[in-house]
Amino acid sequence: MLKEFREFIARGNVMDMAVGIIIGAAFTAIVTSLVDDLINPIIGLITGGIDFSNKYVVMSGTVPDGAGLQVARDSGAAIFAYGSFLMAVLNFLIVAWVVFILVKSVNRMKEAAIGKEEVVEAAPAGPSQEELLSQIRDLLAARA
Incomplete structure (x- = not known):
């Protein structure tokens, strides 16, 4: 069972998926900051801070x-x-x-x-x- 687990983890697509999830989390933080810190204040300025x-x-x-x-x-x-x-x-x-x-x-x-x-x-x-x-x-x- 341990051997099968190592083979599963060693597959390229599992590692690609792990990298994708990590990059996705970092990308989410960037997009959230962009929306919360840059775009929403501009919208608030346009709408009068409502x-x-x-x-x-x-x-x-x-x-x-x-x-x-x-x-x-x-x-x-x-x-x-x-x-x-x-x-x-x-x-x-x-x-x-x-x-x-x-x-x-x-x-x-x-x-x-x-x-x-x-x-x-x-x-x-x-x-x-x-x-x-x-x-x-x-x-x-x-x-x-």
Whole structure:
């Protein structure tokens, strides 16, 4: 069983998956920071600093006037937290847009690299060794 486990771990796809998960976690931190630290403040500036995350409607129960979402949740009242949902959707759309732009940029760079490789491969190849030997033979035969 230990031998099978070592073989499983030694497979290339398992290691590739592990590297992908680690890179994905680091990438998530970068995208989260980009959204939270750069994009959301710009959106807050445009919307006048409105924070939708504390917007809710009390469905039943009592909540003190002007209480934040967490206080409303802690009071035990049934609340409809539409602002929190709107912020989650907005953050998802922002993250999706950022990932789209990054993937599009990476694909563009890949296409440029592949295009350069194709140009190098498309360069005309010189005559083969047999063709050169045939030409030399023909030249020597023409002299004689």
